[in-house]
Structures are given as C-alpha cells and as structure tokens.
Amino acid sequence: MEKDxxxxxxxxxxxxxxxKVSLGKKIIxxxxxxxxxxxxxxxxxxxxxxxxxxxxxxxxxxxxxxxYDHFRxxxxxxxxxxxxxxxxxxxxxxxxxxSFSFNTSVIYQVIETFAIAFIGTTIASLIxxxxxxxxxxxxxxxxxxxxxxxxICIRTFPEILFGFIMIKVVGFGAQAGVAVLSIHSVxxxxxxxxxxxxxxxxxxxxxxxxxxxxxxxxLKLGVxxxxxPNFLSVILYRFDLNIRTASVLGLVGAGGVGYPIDVxxxxxxxxxxxxxxxxxxxxxxxxxxxxxxxxxRLIQGN
Amino acid sequence: xxxxxQNKSNIEKPSWTDRHFHxxxxxxxxxxxxxxxxxxxxxxxxxxxxxxxxxxxxxxxxCLIVAPFKAVQWSQLGSIFSQLFTPSEWSLKTYDGWxxxxxxTACPAIWDTIEMVYIATFAGVLISIPVYILAARNIDRNPWxxxxxxxxxxxxxxxxxxxxxxxAAIFFGYNETAGVFAMIFxxxxxxxxxxxxxxxTCDMNPFELALSxxxxxxxxxxxxxxxxVYPMLLSNTLYTFEINVRASVILGFVGAGGIGxxxxxxxxxxxxxxxxxxxxxxxxxxxxxxxxxxxxxxxIS
Amino acid sequence: xxxxxxVDKVYPSGVKGLTDINLTINDGEFVCIIGLSGAGKSxxxxxxxxxxxxxxxxxxxxxxxxxxxxxxxxxxxxxxIGMIFQSFNLVKRSTVYQNVLxxxxxxxxxxxxxxxxxxxEEKMLALRSLKKLNILDxxxxxxxxxxxxxxxxxxxxxxxxxxPNVILADExxxxxxxxxxxxxxxxxxxxxxxxxxxxxxxxxxxxxxxxYGTRIIGIKAGKVVFDGKPSEITDDVLVKIYGRSLTRNETxxxxxxxxxxxx
Numbered sequence: 001m002e003k004d005x006x007x008x009x010x011x012x013x014x015x016x017x018x019x020k021v022s023l024g025k026k027i028i029x030x031x032x033x034x035x036x037x038x039x040x041x042x043x044x045x046x047x048x049x050x051x052x053x054x055x056x057x058x059x060x061x062x063x064x065x066x067x068y069d070h071f072r073x074x075x076x077x078x079x080x081x082x083x084x085x086x087x088x089x090x091x092x093x094x095x096x097x098x099s100f101s102f103n104t105s106v107i108y109q110v111i112e113t114f115a116i117a118f119i120g121t122t123i124a125s126l127i128x129x130x131x132x133x134x135x136x137x138x139x140x141x142x143x144x145x146x147x148x149x150x151x152i153c154i155r156t157f158p159e160i161l162f163g164f165i166m167i168k169v170v171g172f173g174a175q176a177g178v179a180v181l182s183i184h185s186v187x188x189x190x191x192x193x194x195x196x197x198x199x200x201x202x203x204x205x206x207x208x209x210x211x212x213x214x215x216x217x218x219l220k221l222g223v224x225x226x227x228x229p230n231f232l233s234v235i236l237y238r239f240d241l242n243i244r245t246a247s248v249l250g251l252v253g254a255g256g257v258g259y260p261i262d263v264x265x266x267x268x269x270x271x272x273x274x275x276x277x278x279x280x281x282x283x284x285x286x287x288x289x290x291x292x293x294x295x296x297r298l299i300q301g302n
Numbered sequence: 303x304x305x306x307x308q309n310k311s312n313i314e315k316p317s318w319t320d321r322h323f324h325x326x327x328x329x330x331x332x333x334x335x336x337x338x339x340x341x342x343x344x345x346x347x348x349x350x351x352x353x354x355x356x357x358x359x360x361x362x363x364x365c366l367i368v369a370p371f372k373a374v375q376w377s378q379l380g381s382i383f384s385q386l387f388t389p390s391e392w393s394l395k396t397y398d399g400w401x402x403x404x405x406x407t408a409c410p411a412i413w414d415t416i417e418m419v420y421i422a423t424f425a426g427v428l429i430s431i432p433v434y435i436l437a438a439r440n441i442d443r444n445p446w447x448x449x450x451x452x453x454x455x456x457x458x459x460x461x462x463x464x465x466x467x468x469x470a471a472i473f474f475g476y477n478e479t480a481g482v483f484a485m486i487f488x489x490x491x492x493x494x495x496x497x498x499x500x501x502x503t504c505d506m507n508p509f510e511l512a513l514s515x516x517x518x519x520x521x522x523x524x525x526x527x528x529x530x531v532y533p534m535l536l537s538n539t540l541y542t543f544e545i546n547v548r549a550s551v552i553l554g555f556v557g558a559g560g561i562g563x564x565x566x567x568x569x570x571x572x573x574x575x576x577x578x579x580x581x582x583x584x585x586x587x588x589x590x591x592x593x594x595x596x597x598x599x600x601x602i603s
Numbered sequence: 604x605x606x607x608x609x610v611d612k613v614y615p616s617g618v619k620g621l622t623d624i625n626l627t628i629n630d631g632e633f634v635c636i637i638g639l640s641g642a643g644k645s646x647x648x649x650x651x652x653x654x655x656x657x658x659x660x661x662x663x664x665x666x667x668x669x670x671x672x673x674x675x676x677x678x679x680x681x682x683x684i685g686m687i688f689q690s691f692n693l694v695k696r697s698t699v700y701q702n703v704l705x706x707x708x709x710x711x712x713x714x715x716x717x718x719x720x721x722x723x724e725e726k727m728l729a730l731r732s733l734k735k736l737n738i739l740d741x742x743x744x745x746x747x748x749x750x751x752x753x754x755x756x757x758x759x760x761x762x763x764x765x766x767p768n769v770i771l772a773d774e775x776x777x778x779x780x781x782x783x784x785x786x787x788x789x790x791x792x793x794x795x796x797x798x799x800x801x802x803x804x805x806x807x808x809x810x811x812x813x814x815y816g817t818r819i820i821g822i823k824a825g826k827v828v829f830d831g832k833p834s835e836i837t838d839d840v841l842v843k844i845y846g847r848s849l850t851r852n853e854t855x856x857x858x859x860x861x862x863x864x865x866x
Binding site: 054057058061062064065066067070071073074075076078079082111112114115116118119122152156157158160161164165168169170171174175178244247248251252258261262265277280281284285288 | 358361362364365366368370371372376378379382383414417418420421424456457460461462464465468469472473474475477478479480482548551552555556559562565569577581584585588589592
Binding site: 036039040041 | 698700718723726727730731734739742743
C-alpha cells in the first residue's frame with residue numbers, strides 16, 4: 001500500500017489511489033470520504049428495534065397480569081406489623097425452651113434441614129458416579145445420549161411436586177426430603193460429572209496408553225486425578241443449593257425449616273416467623289461461606 | 303487516577319494450619335545411598351484424604367440420628383405415577399376432560415407464569431446493572447460502598463424466593479404482582495453475583511484510555527467496559543430467566559400466583575389427574591426453555 | 604506549552620517517583636524520553652494529564668494548572684491531550700470506526716455519549732483521521748482483527764480525532780516488530796510536522812529517539828539527567844542515564860535506509 005504524501009488536503013481518492021474496503025462480506029471501493037461516511041453500518045437501528053420489541057412485550061405482559069391494579073391498595077398496616085414482628089424474634093421458639101420443646105425449635109429444624117441436605121447430597125453424589133460416566137460422550141460415544149435424556153428429565157421435574165409425591169410414599173417428615181434430594185440432585189451432579197469427564201486432558205491418557213495400561217488403570221491414574229477436585233467442587237456447589245431446596249421441601253412438609261413458614265405467615269405469627277427466617281438466614285450464610293472457602297481451596301489445589 | 307502497580311513478591315506465606323500442624327502434615331523421607339547412609343532428605347505432604355473421609359462419615363452418622371431411614375413403599379410410588387395420567391372419577395372423568403383441562407386451563411396458567419417471569423427478569427436485570435457496576439473493584443474505588451452493596455446482595459440471594467414472595471404477598475396481596483416483586487429481588491442477587499466478578503476481570507485498558515482523554519467515569523465505562531460485558535450480560539439474563547421459571551412454580555405454592563397455585567390446589571385435593579395435566583405442559587415448557595437457553599448461550603460465547 | 608515547576612512525586616510508601624523536575628516543553632516539539640524501566644518515564648508522562656498525582660510543585664499546560672484541576676475542569680484539559688499506550692487499549696469488540704469516534708467523548712456530556720450520538724462533522728473528522736493514517740480501508744473492521752501496527756495506527760487516529768494540542772505516547776512501539784516500528788514512528792513524525800501537535804513519547808530504544816526526536820530527555824531514578832538535542836547524546840550521557848554504556852545490539856540495530864537488520 002503506497003503511502004499517502006498529501007495529508008493536509010482532503011482530495012477525493014483518485015482511481016490510482018482506490019482503497020479496497022471490506023464491509024462484512026462485500027468488498028467496496030471507497031472513492032471518497034463522503035462515500036465512506038454514507039456506507040457506515042448503522043448499528044443503532046437494530047438496537048432500537050430490539051429494545052422496542054422487548055418493551056412492547058413488557059407492557060403487554062404487565063397489562064395481561066393486571067400488574068398495575070395490584071399496586072393500588074398495598075396493605076401497609078399488615079406490612080408494618082409484619083416487619084415489627086420480624087425483628088422481635090421469638091427466642092423461645094428459636095432455641096426451644098419455654099412453651100416450645102427442643103424438637104420443635106428452630107435450631108432443631110435447621111439441623112434437620114442440614115441433615116437432609118447432607119445425606120441427600122452424599123447419596124446423590126455416589127449414585128451419580130455411574131450415571132455421570134454413562135452420560136459422558138467421551139467415554140461412551142453417542143449412546144451417552146440415553147443417559148443424558150434421563151438426567152434431563154430428572155432435573156426438570158419440579159422438586160416440590162416430587163416432594164409431595166414422596167410424602168405420600170414415605171410419609172411426612174425428613175425422609176421424604178432425603179429421598180427427593182437424593183434423586184433430584186443426581187440430575188445436576190451427574191451432568192456436571194459428565195462435563196468434567198469430557199473436559200479432561202488427553203495427554204496423561206495417551207501416556208498411559210504408551211506404557212500399556214489397561215482400562216481400569218487408565219481410569220484410576222489418568223481420569224480420576226484430573227476430575228477429582230472438580231467433582232468435589234460440584235458436590236459442594238450442589239450441597240449449597242440443596243440446603244435451599246431442602247427448605248423449600250420443608251414448605252410442603254418434607255421436614256426441616258420450611259413447614260412452619262406457611263403456617264405462621266397465614267396466621268400472622270410474625271415473631272415466630274422472624275425466628276424461622278433468622279434460622280434459615282444463618283444456615284444458608286454459614287454453609288455458603290464454608291462451601292465457597294472450601295471450593296476456593298480446592299481450585300488452588302489444597 | 304491510576305496508581306502504579308506495586309510488585310509484591312510471589313513467595314507464599316505458609317498458612318495457619320501449615321505452621322501449627324506441620325509435624326502431621328508433612329512426612330520426612332530420607333534418601334539413602336546403597337550403603338544406607340543418609341545423603342538427602344525431603345518432605346512429602348501427607349495424604350489427608352482419609353481424614354476427610356472419616357469426618358464425612360461422622361457427620362453422616364450424626365445426620366442419620368436426626369433423619370433416620372424408613373422403609374419406602376415403592377408400590378405407592380408406581381400407583382401415584384400411573385394416576386397422573388389417568389382421569390379419575392372424582393375430577394376430570396374422561397380423557398377428553400383431561401386434555402381439555404390441559405389445553406384450556408393449564409396452558410393459559412403457564413403462559414401467565416411466563417409473563418410474570420419475563421417482567422421480573424427484565425426489570426430485575428435492568429435494576430441490577432448499576433448495582434454491579436457500583437460494586438466492581440475497578441470502577442468504584444470506595445470500599446465502603448462496595449462492601450455494603452455486596453452484603454445486601456448476598457442477603458437477597460440467600461433468602462429463599464418463597465420467603466421474599468410471602469413478604470411481597472403480605473404487601474400486595476396474594477397475586478401475581480407479589481410473585482413478580484419477589485422474583486425481581488431474587489434476580490438482583492443472582493445477577494449481581496455472576497456479573498460483578500466478571501466485570502472485575504475485564505480488560506481495563508480502554509477504560510483508562512477513555513479517562514485519559516477527558517471522559518467521566520460513566521462514559522468511560524460505557525465506552526470501554528460495557529462492550530466486553532454485554533455478551534455475558536445477555537447470557538446471564540437467559541440463565542436467570544430459566545431459574546426464575548423454576549422458582550415461579552414454588553412461588554405459586556405460597557400463593558403468589560402462576561401455575562404453582564393451580565398445582566398446589568390440585569395436589570391438596572388429591573386430584574392426581576389434574577396434577578398430571580398440569581405437569582405435562584409444565585415439563586415441556588421448562589425443557590424447551592432449557593434447550594433454547596443453552597443453545598443461545600453457546601451462540602453468544 | 605507544558606511547564607514543570609519543581610515537581611515532586613512521592614508514593615504512599617515513601618519512595619520518590621519524581622524529584623524536582625523543572626522543564627518546559629514548547630509547542631511543536633517532538634520530545635523523546637529515555638531511561639531504564641522503572642526510572643520514572645511513565646510516571647513523568649502520566650503526571651501531564653493527571654493520571655498520576657504529584658505531591659509538590661505545579662504542572663501548567665498553556666497557563667492552566669493541571670495538578671490542581673478536578674472534575675469538569677480536568678476533563679476539559681484532558682480533552683485536548685491524546686494518549687497512546689503500549690498495548691493500544693482499543694475496544695476489541697468494536698469496529699475501528701467506533702474506536703476512533705470514541706475519541707470525542709470528552710466533547711459530550713455523559714448522557715449524550717451513552718447513546719452514541721455524534722454529529723456528522725465529528726464522524727467526518729474520524730474518517731479523515733483514518734485516511735491520514737492510511738487505514739481508511741479498515742474503517743468498519745473489528746479492532747481485534749488488525750495487526751499490532753495497524754492497531755497502533757487506529758489508536759493514533761483516535762488521538763487525532765480529539766483535535767489535541769499534545770499527544771502523549773507511553774512506549775508506543777515497544778510491542779511492535781522492527782519494521783512496523785519504523786512505520787509507526789514515521790506516522791508520529793508526520794503528525795508532529797503537518798498537524799503541528801506536540802509529541803511527548805517514552806521509548807526504550809535510544810536510536811529511535813535520536814532519529815525521530817527534536818529533543819531528548821533522559822530520566823534516571825526520578826531525576827532528569829539529560830535534556831538536549833539528539834546530537835548531544837554521547838556515550839558518557841548514556842552511561843549517566845543507563846548506568847553503563849550500551850552495546851550495539853541494545854540500541855535497536857542498523858537503521859540504514861529505514862530497515863532494521865536482523866540480529
């Protein structure tokens with residue numbers, strides 16, 4: 001490309017100085033600055049179109065569910081009462097003395113929730129190992145699709161519904177929660193296992209092939225060390241989520257903290273509700289903090 | 303204002319556990335020559351996995367005290383599942399009735415739910431944008447603001463959605479608006495966590511450049527950082543949409559509107575055929591949503 | 604005209620970045636700053652547009668004190684100062700055109716620039732800057748698809764679009780190969796002469812500085828140890844700046860006929 005010596009003057013480009021321009025897939029010769037200007041891509045039009053569409057849908061939807069009507073009479077008094085009650089936590093309920101026995105205290109429920117999540121996650125992580133391997137395209141090839149479909153179905157099934165069903169099958173209480181979590185978590189854990197397996201480095205496997213290792217040995221020395229920290233990370237992440245799911249399951253009666261919430265909010269026992277909320281908050285915060293720290297250390301290779 | 307980078311030394315300081323438990327964490331191995339004389343010795347980090355296994359087993363045992371195993375009646379499970387798809391005499395009566403229910407009652411309710419989720423996700427994402435910008439270390443220098451924002455967002459994320467829904471329902475009444483508000487708050491927490499970490503890892507060079515030629519911080523952000531964040535924003539919005547759809551089912555259970563309400567009514571009156579009729583489109587919608595969302599997200603990356 | 608008056612820069616740790624700098628840079632000069640890495644070249648450059656604060660003394664540009672300027676006043680000053688970085692600092696996902704146009708942000712308020720409304724004159728100005736650097740054909744190409752030299756040219760076009768009085772360049776050619784280095788330095792020289800813009804540039808290579816600069820400033824440990832014409836640079840001066848004399852390999856190599864010889 002020859003250097004342009006005449007900088008100051010703004011002459012239109014002559015035929016000998018034609019510059020080829022690539023505008024996406026078309027090649028156009030700019031013959032002057034004006035032409036270059038007129039050929040500029042006008043991105044803002046597309047953006048405007050998208051925004052209008054999204055906003056239009058937004059307006060239509062909000063009218064459809066009567067969003068604005070519900071704004072008119074919010075229940076300020078009840079709301080105020082609720083907040084007052086929430087901050088006057090009923091400590092006897094929280095710790096389980098006075099009119100409440102320990103077995104019905106918030107602390108016990110929190111421990112129960114923790115237990116449900118723990119057992120459920122542990123069982124699920126063990127069951128997921130074969131499922132995860134079966135769903136990995138790397139190891140199985142296209143047959144893995146079958147497992148994947150099963151896993152997706154397990155995952156998409158709404159947990160609460162599952163909780164309800166399990167209550168009918170196993171009875172009220174924590175066991176239903178454990179059952180639900182054990183099966184439902186497999187959906188996510190196995191999928192993540194499969195993803196991790198698909199991501200592993202070929203190198204060590206090839207090296208093992210080179211020294212003539214058999215399949216189980218390759219698995220143990222080649223695959224396992226690479227996937228172990230990630231597996232553990234996945235399990236911890238799912239445990240974190242399961243604590244929340246466990247409390248949701250409690251809502252329908254599968255044990256743990258959820259059940260009282262519905263009762264207390266309908267009957268406006270705000271102090272007890274506050275105690276329960278406090279318990280949930282502490283539990284989730286604590287587990288979150290521990291889980292995040294552990295996961296960070298796992299990634300760093302501890 | 304740009305501070306010059308100080309080069310910290312890269313020597314790792316031994317952690318608290320390493321210092322106090324050094325004796326147990328490392329095994330000393332002596333290297334000997336043929337005659338048995340020690341010529342060198344190294345330290346090998348001890349394998350602690352057995353310790354973790356014991357801990358887990360103990361915790362597991364403790365948990366079993368609280369939630370002991372009970373016998374599972376598998377036959378019941380099978381019977382319930384079959385009831386899902388068989389119209390019973392007490393509610394829908396015929397297969398036609400079942401399909402009718404599915405199309406004319408369940409589907410519109412699901413559509414209502416999707417509308418709720420759409421509004422909540424869109425509004426929630428919009429509101430979360432300035433929030434996560436405020437919290438990113440490289441945009442906002444004030445550690446107090448950052449810490450406060452992070453704390454609030456963490457709380458919002460930790461509170462289960464249905465709690466937010468109940469609080470909203472008390473204020474707005476037991477209807478969809480309460481659900482929308484609950485989801486908006488929840489979306490804040492979720493989007494925030496994903497986005498602010500990402501923004502902190504962005505390339506700050508164009509930002510610096512814009513600052514140096516006279517832009518304010520906001521302009522510099524929208525010119526320099528925003529184009530980088532944009533694809534991630536879209537991707538996370540889709541992900542949040544998915545999460546919110548699942549959450550909306552739960553919200554319905556506490557009365558905040560949507561398909562969950564119908565589901566809970568049907569279950570409580572043990573009309574399993576209705577449950578089945580609701581479940582099928584719900585399942586289909588969530589499935590399709592997941593597939594579409596992961597396809598789009600892969601395309602964006 | 605940029606005037607440094609008894610300028611001191613002290614880091615919070617107590618280390619002195621700049622010590623008692625006194626000099627005046629006149630309009631139209633092409634100043635090259637040389638010195639060891641970490642000697643204070645970048646610091647010196649960045650104090651000019653207040654990217655780095657100073658603790659003592661004043662820096663005035665055309666009579667306005669930069670070191671005390673804040674907020675709107677500072678932005679007004681920075682508007683007319685262009686800056687070129689070693690790592691180009693372009694927005695990779697945007698097109699060249701958008702990158703160059705963004706040089707005009709200083710001229711708009713926050714809200715206007717959020718929606719990207721630039722006037723037609725500004726857009727023509729951007730295109731003209733691109734043409735001046737012979738890169739008009741790449742106007743609508745994504746910035747990360749260009750080579751290093753082309754990206755630096757785009758950065759330069761961007762600086763031109765600001766209609767600046769001064770262009771500061773922090774190691775503009777450090778990450779370019781020898782041939783592209785010459786091309787980009789030629790562009791700098793052209794801009795300096797035809798647009799009459801003052802250029803203050805850091806660089807590693809003494810030969811480059813000698814060839815292109817009208818004035819060389821040597822900085823060692825935060826102090827100015829040399830300030831004069833390229834022809835005045837002798838081996839003694841280099842020892843003063845770098846601590847020892849430089850071998851032939853360390854001064855960029857053979858610059859005959861604008862071609863760098865392979866080492």
